[in-house]
Amino acid sequence: MSETAAATAPAAAPAQPVRPPPRKKPERILGLPPDRLSDNHIWTRRDFFSLSGWGLILGALATGGIAFLRFMFPRVLFEPDPTFKAGFPSDYPPGTVSEKYIAAQRVWIVHMPEGLIALSAICTHLGCTPRWLSGESKFKCPCHGSGFTKDGINYEGPAPRPLERWRIGLAEDGQILVDKSKKYLSEKGEWGQPGSYLPV
Amino acid sequence: MADEPKPQAPGEESKLDQVKREVAQSQVWKSAFRHGYADTGRNRQLMILGNIWLHLHPPKMRRHAVRVKFTWCMGGITFLLFLVTLVTGVVLMFYYRPTGEYAYLDLKYLMHDVPFGAIVRNMHRWAAHAMVITVMLHMFRVFMTGSYKPPREFNWVIGVLLITFTLLLSFTGYLLPWDQLAIWAITVASNMARATPLLGHEGPFAAQLGIGSRYDARSLMLAGTIVAPATLLRFYVLHCIVVPIVAALLMIVHFWRIRKDGGISGPL
Numbered sequence: 341m342s343e344t345a346a347a348t349a350p351a352a353a354p355a356q357p358v359r360p361p362p363r364k365k366p367e368r369i370l371g372l373p374p375d376r377l378s379d380n381h382i383w384t385r386r387d388f389f390s391l392s393g394w395g396l397i398l399g400a401l402a403t404g405g406i407a408f409l410r411f412m413f414p415r416v417l418f419e420p421d422p423t424f425k426a427g428f429p430s431d432y433p434p435g436t437v438s439e440k441y442i443a444a445q446r447v448w449i450v451h452m453p454e455g456l457i458a459l460s461a462i463c464t465h466l467g468c469t470p471r472w473l474s475g476e477s478k479f480k481c482p483c484h485g486s487g488f489t490k491d492g493i494n495y496e497g498p499a500p501r502p503l504e505r506w507r508i509g510l511a512e513d514g515q516i517l518v519d520k521s522k523k524y525l526s527e528k529g530e531w532g533q534p535g536s537y538l539p540v
Numbered sequence: 541m542a543d544e545p546k547p548q549a550p551g552e553e554s555k556l557d558q559v560k561r562e563v564a565q566s567q568v569w570k571s572a573f574r575h576g577y578a579d580t581g582r583n584r585q586l587m588i589l590g591n592i593w594l595h596l597h598p599p600k601m602r603r604h605a606v607r608v609k610f611t612w613c614m615g616g617i618t619f620l621l622f623l624v625t626l627v628t629g630v631v632l633m634f635y636y637r638p639t640g641e642y643a644y645l646d647l648k649y650l651m652h653d654v655p656f657g658a659i660v661r662n663m664h665r666w667a668a669h670a671m672v673i674t675v676m677l678h679m680f681r682v683f684m685t686g687s688y689k690p691p692r693e694f695n696w697v698i699g700v701l702l703i704t705f706t707l708l709l710s711f712t713g714y715l716l717p718w719d720q721l722a723i724w725a726i727t728v729a730s731n732m733a734r735a736t737p738l739l740g741h742e743g744p745f746a747a748q749l750g751i752g753s754r755y756d757a758r759s760l761m762l763a764g765t766i767v768a769p770a771t772l773l774r775f776y777v778l779h780c781i782v783v784p785i786v787a788a789l790l791m792i793v794h795f796w797r798i799r800k801d802g803g804i805s806g807p808l
């Protein structure tokens with residue numbers, strides 16, 4: 341601009357270019373360097389719209405992502421009922437091991453001194469089904485020879501931990517209700533908890 | 541053409557050459573192929589660079605780069621096997637229905653009744669097995685030749701992701717026959733996800749976070765608490781859509797980075 345002005349007035353004395361006094365640089369505000377600041381605002385308009393735009397995009401993506409994650413957990417599952425009714429407590433005399441629900445549910449109902457327990461017939465070694473040997477009063481796994489006492493404690497063979505117990509309780513009609521969605525583990529000290537046995 | 545057997549007098553043009561010239565000069569042809577076949581170094585580079593299918597390739601190869609002794613061609617063979625599974629997989633999709641009622645029946649149908657069904661299914665299966673082996677050999681070769689070192693370290697990371705997705709393709713494909721082997725294999729494998737820290741209901745911190753078997757990493761994978769038809773559909777979508785697309789995108793980056801990082805194998 342100043343050059344054109346000088347060109348139109350060639351006769352004038354070579355004027356000193358008039359410069360405004362150097363403006364005092366503003367100090368850093370909120371960590372932003374001075375050249376990112378306009379005179380009166382923390383953010384320039386461009387900064388504001390840029391951050392708003394990215395915020396909207398990332399917010400929309402995050403919302404969609406969370407919604408998709410929830411979408412992948414359906415509310416209703418079409419799976420077999422994990423609970424079953426196992427008759428009345430009086431059907432199981434003290435000290436007996438019932439194999440009545442082995443074929444259908446893979447569960448023994450054992451009448452222990454403290455009450456009835458629902459013992460899972462899944463070997464804790466590799467998942468075979470042990471057999472109840474009433475003569476020796478033990479559960480014996482045919483696959484690799486793991487042996488368990490009547491209350492499910494492993495004492496021989498490769499099984500690393502006791503058999504698992506399912507939740508056992510009473511239904512409204514007085515029948516025994518076994519829930520295979522909740523298990524009680526001996527190694528976690530859960531066998532004494534209410535639900536792990538049914539006092540008779 | 542240069543390799544025309546009979547030399548022709550100048551000005552004389554056979555009928556075939558005339559047709560070729562007219563086709564090559566038509567607008568339709570030129571809109572697709574921007575460069576002629578002039579066999580010069582520059583033109584050959586332009587041919588590669590200007591072609592959407594070939595531009596991932598380097599326009600020039602070093603002599604040592606194509607020595608089979610050095611590369612074993614394992615990356616190329618892996619890609620070929622991926623293409624085999626891609627084509628045969630799409631063909632299988634014309635018959636296979638990923639539902640509890642039909643999946644196993646459709647497999648039997650493909651194996652025993654559909655013409656060429658057995659060979660297509662077996663090509664898919666064996667190419668998938670072979671791909672796992674060749675991708676491991678490729679990784680071994682890259683490691684032994686030191687081809688993971690800078691500036692190729694980023695491409696090594698892409699390669700690690702690719703071997704992971706190759707295994708995920710095998711894992712998700714394992715369930716699709718919907719026979720006893722498939723169901724119990726996925727049951728055993730998904731049981732490992734129970735113990736995922738923070739995400740599995742039998743893993744560390746599950747009790748503190750209140751994670752149950754209904755909402756954890758395993759139920760996300762299985763669409764429930766057991767391997768069920770819902771699991772089959774989920775694995776089918778992952779196997780046919782999600783994992784192949786991610787793997788293909790990673791492959792594009794992988795091949796492109798080979799060129800950007802100084803070419804295949806060899807010293808820089």
